[in-house]
Amino acid sequence: MTHSLPPRPNLEHLRGQAKSLLAAWRSGDRDATQAFIDFLPKARDLTVAAARRAAFSLADAQSVIARRNGFPSWSNLTRHVEILRGLEGEWRFESLQVDGQQLPAAMLGHSRLLFDGDRFRMESPEGHYDGHFAIDTARKPMRLDIAFVEGPEAGNSSYGIFQLNGDALTICLGLVGSSRPTAFKTTAGSGHALEELRRTSTARPAGVSGGVARPRESARAEAVPSSDPGQFGPATSPLLQQLEGEWSPVRLVANGAEMGAEWLAYGLRMAKGNEVKVVFGGQVMVHAKVRIDDSTSPTSIDYLHLAGAGKGKVSHGIMEWIGSEVVFLMAGPGQPRPADFASPSATQTLSQWRPRG
Secondary structure, rough: OOOOOOOOHHHHHHHHHHHHHHHHHOOOHHHHHHHHHHOOOHHHOHHHHHHHHHHHHHHHHHHHHHHHOOOHHHHHHHHHHHHHHHOEEEEEEEEEOOOOEEOOOHHHHOOOOEEEEEEEEEEEOEEEEEEEEEEEEEOEEEEEEEEEEEEEOOOOEEEEEEEEOOOEEEEEOOOOOOOOOOOOOOOOOOOOEEEEEEEEEEOOOOOOOOOOOOOHHHHHHHHHHHOOOHOOOOOOHHHHOOOOOOEEEEEEEEEEOOOHHHOOOOOOEEEEEEEEEEEEEEEEEEEEEEEOOOOOEEEEEEEEOOOOOOOOOOEEEEEEOOOOEEEEOOOOOOOOOOOOOOOOOOEEEEEEEEEEO
């Protein structure tokens, strides 16, 4: 899906480009003539002089504009632009299925998806996601590639398929790290999410920028962990063994907000050895290696993030047991370790878990 269109392409503007190109060629402009030679198949072997004598039409100029933007034909370009601009607006979820599990409709009212050109913003209780996307309308079904710029999955990508019918949109998406679906369905363990959405506004949404990527130099500096990754080796311990298995969330407070009870049912903490994953609604929120020091009070725990915006960085936290349940309070990457559980800040994440089953 390599195209060179602007974020919000306009068909009238593209038609104007074709007309201007044709007029420039007719006036003898060398650059316009060379454009026909470079991008129009039937002109590829012509000299500049021969191309100036040719009988190029508006359809030929449109083909040049299409090919110059990475499309095989004008019809492919126009379909792409029509579908892309046809996605614009605000969408609400009517149905969401993850790994073959249907989420209750009551949960969906707090989420919305905003499209503005090839930029998007996804707002949901577990976090806000900003980024760019590309579509391939020549495929059946049409394809969707998502690049996350800000939010829990910053730096990651997802691949899916979609179909658009007026104000009805269906997306089947491979969650980060999963394959692209080939059909509009999900099954247990597939790593796929099936989304049915209804457009609630055709107006151009405000504030959908696609997010701001970290500057490369800053990204490299931040990628240096605050602790030696070699200390997160494969060794286990009695405490790590006690944390192994699957855990269900009892409570989650992130970004200063408490997650609603209806969402907790779709959370899962999975641990094996010194590696842990935290998943909500099929979305991986944490994937990290773990180091624990039970000689401190409270017990110290560190995460070396293996994915997401914090990849390569270390988060410091504390943990405690409440009967058979375990509570974690984790600071953001590079931030100081919390001293106690009394008053979590907006940059810390408090979670409480019980053994699943």
